[in-house]
Amino acid sequence: MSNIRHALTVKRADDFAAWYQEVISAADMAEESGVRGCMVIKPWGWGIWERIQHLLDGRIKDTGHENCYFPLFIPLSNFEREAEHVDGFAKEMAVVTHHRLIGDGAGKLVPDPEAKLEEPLIVRPTSETIFGDAMARWVQSWRDLPLKLNQWANVVRWEMRTRMFLRTSEFLWQEGHTAHDGEAEAKEHTLRMLEVYRACAEEDLAMPVIAGEKPENERFPGAVETWSIEAMMQDGKALQAGTSHYLGTNFSEAAGIKFQNQDGDQALCHTTSWGVSTRMIGGVIMTHGDDDGLRVPPTIAPWQVVILPMLRGKDDDADAQLVAYCEELHEALKGQSACGERLRVTLDTKHGKASAKRWDWVRKGAPIIIEVGGRDMENGVVSLLRRDALWADNGKPDFHSPAKADAAQAIPAMLEEIQSNLFAQAKDQRDANITRGIETLDQLGEFYSAEAQYPGWVEVQWSKPTGAALEQVVEQLKALKLTIRNVPIGAAAADGSCIFTGEPAVERIYVARAY
RNA sequence: CGGGACGUAGCGCAGUCCGGUAGCGCACUACACUGGGGGUGUAGGGGUCGUAGGUUCGAAUCCUAUCGUCCCGACCA
Numbered sequence A: 001m002s003n004i005r006h007a008l009t010v011k012r013a014d015d016f017a018a019w020y021q022e023v024i025s026a027a028d029m030a031e032e033s034g035v036r037g038c039m040v041i042k043p044w045g046w047g048i049w050e051r052i053q054h055l056l057d058g059r060i061k062d063t064g065h066e067n068c069y070f071p072l073f074i075p076l077s078n079f080e081r082e083a084e085h086v087d088g089f090a091k092e093m094a095v096v097t098h099h100r101l102i103g104d105g106a107g108k109l110v111p112d113p114e115a116k117l118e119e120p121l122i123v124r125p126t127s128e129t130i131f132g133d134a135m136a137r138w139v140q141s142w143r144d145l146p147l148k149l150n151q152w153a154n155v156v157r158w159e160m161r162t163r164m165f166l167r168t169s170e171f172l173w174q175e176g177h178t179a180h181d182g183e184a185e186a187k188e189h190t191l192r193m194l195e196v197y198r199a200c201a202e203e204d205l206a207m208p209v210i211a212g213e214k215p216e217n218e219r220f221p222g223a224v225e226t227w228s229i230e231a232m233m234q235d236g237k238a239l240q241a242g243t244s245h246y247l248g249t250n251f252s253e254a255a256g257i258k259f260q261n262q263d264g265d266q267a268l269c270h271t272t273s274w275g276v277s278t279r280m281i282g283g284v285i286m287t288h289g290d291d292d293g294l295r296v297p298p299t300i301a302p303w304q305v306v307i308l309p310m311l312r313g314k315d316d317d318a319d320a321q322l323v324a325y326c327e328e329l330h331e332a333l334k335g336q337s338a339c340g341e342r343l344r345v346t347l348d349t350k351h352g353k354a355s356a357k358r359w360d361w362v363r364k365g366a367p368i369i370i371e372v373g374g375r376d377m378e379n380g381v382v383s384l385l386r387r388d389a390l391w392a393d394n395g396k397p398d399f400h401s402p403a404k405a406d407a408a409q410a411i412p413a414m415l416e417e418i419q420s421n422l423f424a425q426a427k428d429q430r431d432a433n434i435t436r437g438i439e440t441l442d443q444l445g446e447f448y449s450a451e452a453q454y455p456g457w458v459e460v461q462w463s464k465p466t467g468a469a470l471e472q473v474v475e476q477l478k479a480l481k482l483t484i485r486n487v488p489i490g491a492a493a494a495d496g497s498c499i500f501t502g503e504p505a506v507e508r509i510y511v512a513r514a515y
Numbered sequence B: 001c002g003g004g005a006c007g008u009a010g011c012g013c014a015g016u017c018c019g020g021u022a023g024c025g026c027a028c029u030a031c032a033c034u035g036g037g038g039g040u041g042u043a044g045g046g047g048u049c050g051u052a053g054g055u056u057c058g059a060a061u062c063c064u065a066u067c068g069u070c071c072c073g074a075c076c077a
Helices: A016-026 A043-062 A083-092 A128-138 A183-204 A250-255 A279-288 A316-334 A354-364 A374-379 A404-432 A441-448 A467-479
Strands: A030-032 A039-041 A073-075 A095-098 A101-103 A109-111 A116-123 A147-156 A170-180 A210-213 A225-232 A238-246 A258-260 A266-268 A270-277 A305-309 A345-347 A368-372 A383-386 A457-462 A507-512
Touching (some): A016 A279, A039 A043, A043 A170, A043 A279, A128 A270, A170 A183, A183 A238, A183 A270, A225 A404, A225 A507, A270 A279, A305 A316, A305 A354, A316 A374, A354 A368, A383 A404, A441 A457
Parallel strands (some): A305 A345
Antiparallel strands (some): A073 A116, A225 A238, A238 A270, A258 A266, A457 A507
């Protein structure tokens, strides 16, 4: 295998962080913008985001939500209403204080002191407070409930340390906000949306996740319960890929989201909020990427099939025939469906050597690449590469040569197979890197200091301490650079003692290093 | 936000210590050869050396400030 000449210069095993950076640039997904923590998302990266948006938007609408849009700017006084929320976000806020620039006499522009805003505006880091404000107006009667809204938006959190897609100062997401009559219904909805995220991650992104409740110390500021889906990256670290919060009546009290119930009494709504972001794309890279670049699951691939005619650029007549041959294939494929949608197929007739273009598409991770040369055309076949199985045993790209008509027939099923293959590979990798049976903190420390390159996650049992006792646990884990990821839904009942306190355990949790 | 490293052509880098015409590889352009798997040759194009000040006859090089990137912490999705 070592004789393979891979398409990237950095290998995952050598420097995972540098590899991640290289995938993003080699696949032409995004680049730095010159503004700290902000990135330019290029067409291939944006195309993947559009696919995620499209599929998740459908799932959100299928669960009875309507889309809307709230302003980017939130009045400071509005944001101040929920105390815990303020504590959580105040440190990372972008603030607008002026509405005009003025020349400073030296050829530069400065904010005009005369144009200072009476009340500063914050750039939304999330929109619970401004949604709450509207909900208070929109909800009067039990008949107005449940109110189920969603918006696709950008948000800004002034991060100390940024990483493309995983943590950027500005990021894109959807944020759902709902108001309900009663705790039970709101809690049920919180879990329902968590399940939507699980399905989106596993079925659309082919990214296996573990859904569960976050411990008290990891809760969203202002939430009563926070739930997450956690994915394991190929370096064994955990990525929180989506969160769903039961907010109780905290935001209802702050904003006055009240309604008259069927008994004629005033009652507070119970609210939820939930979001997934462009961070998902980072998860896709670190779940499916390999030493040749990105591998995009067919469901979210902007192009699932790329047809590359090997044009000579000399003999116009031969080239034209080749293009015509490829166009027939293109047409035959476009009419078909896979994973419940029309195939997305592109015919890449741009100038340039076919071999160079092939490696570009390999790095971008197009699921199926079909090269067609003059000899293919003579023989009525095509040369097909599967991105999920790129290399043959001889260390060369593993080209298949089906007849053109057969290829056209076989591709929908092949795409579905690639989708499930990517999921299976990721799930096997994850399951192989979850360790159980560690019963003491010392054992845990030994496990994580044992020089294993990618130690993965450990499932431990604990007594679910709270308050100061929990803080102590968090500190103990921090010394090992570990965090509690979540308490998985549907785990086996605890049957041992707490790894931290020695008391009888009440549940199982995952601990891991995390992004 | 603290500690460290870095910023020179699209990408990767040398040159900086010791100031004196802006370099290399890949990529790109043209032409030729080649033609089923990341080809070869020849000839070219492209940079106010992150930005702004300062020192100097002269600054990529020395000094100051600033912006950005990466790594390690603290913080957080």
